[in-house]
Amino acid sequence: MVTLERPSRLVLWDVDKTLIDIGPVSDEIYREVFESVMGRPLVHVVTRAGRTDPEIAVDTLTRHGIADPGSYLDRVAETLTDAVRTRAAVIRRRGRALPGAEAALEAVAKVPGVVQSVLTGNVRDNAVAKLAMFGLDRYVDFSVGAYGSDNPVRAKLVDIARARATAKYGAVFDDTTTVLGDSPNDIAAARTGGAGIVAIATGLFGTAELEAAMQPAPPGANGVVLTDLTDTAAILRAVLGDTGPVSDRVGP
Known part of the structure; x- marks a missing residue:
C-alpha cells in the first residue's frame, strides 16, 4: 500500500471474476x-x-425448503471461511489472478490521494485470503473495504466503505468513489450508492450486457465498460475520470 498524504478518491474493487478467478473450486466450496x-x-x-x-x-x-434460513447465516459464514482456508493450496493451483490485475492494482495504488480497497460479496476473511493467495493483498487497504459479512444488500456496501474510509483518513468521498466489478449487480450497487462504475467483462457478462445494465444512467453518473484489465492506462483513465494522459497523475 502507498502511504497517502491527501486522500481524495476511494477506489473499490470486486474480487471474484474481477481480480481473480478460482474457477470450479468456487462451486465445490459452496457445495x-x-x-x-x-x-x-x-x-x-x-x-x-x-x-x-x-x-x-x-x-x-x-430453495431447499429450509425454514428460517437467516438463522443459519453465522454457521454458513464460519464454514465458508474454513472451506476457503483449507483449500488454499487447491485455489492457488487451480485459480489465477486475472490478466492485468496486479498491474492495475499497483498503478492505482501509486496515484497520489487514492485510497484503494474492495467492495465484495465475500465475507471479509475470504476476501483477504483470496487476494493474498495471488499476492494482490499488498495493494489493498482492507480496513476500509465493505464485505458481504457487513450487509447482505450489496448496494449498501458503498456507504459502508465510504464511512470507514472517512473515519480512517478524515476525508469525504461522496463524489469521488469508484466501484470496479464484472456484473450488473456491481453496476446497480454503484448507481444506488452514488459511485462511479467501471464494469469489466472478465466474468459471466459480456460488454454488451454490461453496457445495457448501465442504462438508463442517472444524471451526472459516471460509467465505463472495459473488456478486461490488460490496458492499465485505460483503467487509470476510467478510475480517475480523466480522458487525457495519466503519466502525470501517477507517483513513483
Whole structure:
C-alpha cells in the first residue's frame, strides 16, 4: 500500500471474476458448505454472480425448503471461511489472478490521494485470503473495504466503505468513489450508492450486457465498460475520470 498524504478518491474493487478467478473450486466450496451445514446434498444451485454470501446462502436454503434460513447465516459464514482456508493450496493451483490485475492494482495504488480497497460479496476473511493467495493483498487497504459479512444488500456496501474510509483518513468521498466489478449487480450497487462504475467483462457478462445494465444512467453518473484489465492506462483513465494522459497523475 502507498502511504497517502491527501486522500481524495476511494477506489473499490470486486474480487471474484474481477481480480481473480478460482474457477470450479468456487462451486465445490459452496457445495461442501451446504452439505456440512445441512447434512444433505446440494440440489438447487442459485446464481451467485455479483451477490453477497449471505444473500446466496438465504436463497440456497430457501430453495431447499429450509425454514428460517437467516438463522443459519453465522454457521454458513464460519464454514465458508474454513472451506476457503483449507483449500488454499487447491485455489492457488487451480485459480489465477486475472490478466492485468496486479498491474492495475499497483498503478492505482501509486496515484497520489487514492485510497484503494474492495467492495465484495465475500465475507471479509475470504476476501483477504483470496487476494493474498495471488499476492494482490499488498495493494489493498482492507480496513476500509465493505464485505458481504457487513450487509447482505450489496448496494449498501458503498456507504459502508465510504464511512470507514472517512473515519480512517478524515476525508469525504461522496463524489469521488469508484466501484470496479464484472456484473450488473456491481453496476446497480454503484448507481444506488452514488459511485462511479467501471464494469469489466472478465466474468459471466459480456460488454454488451454490461453496457445495457448501465442504462438508463442517472444524471451526472459516471460509467465505463472495459473488456478486461490488460490496458492499465485505460483503467487509470476510467478510475480517475480523466480522458487525457495519466503519466502525470501517477507517483513513483
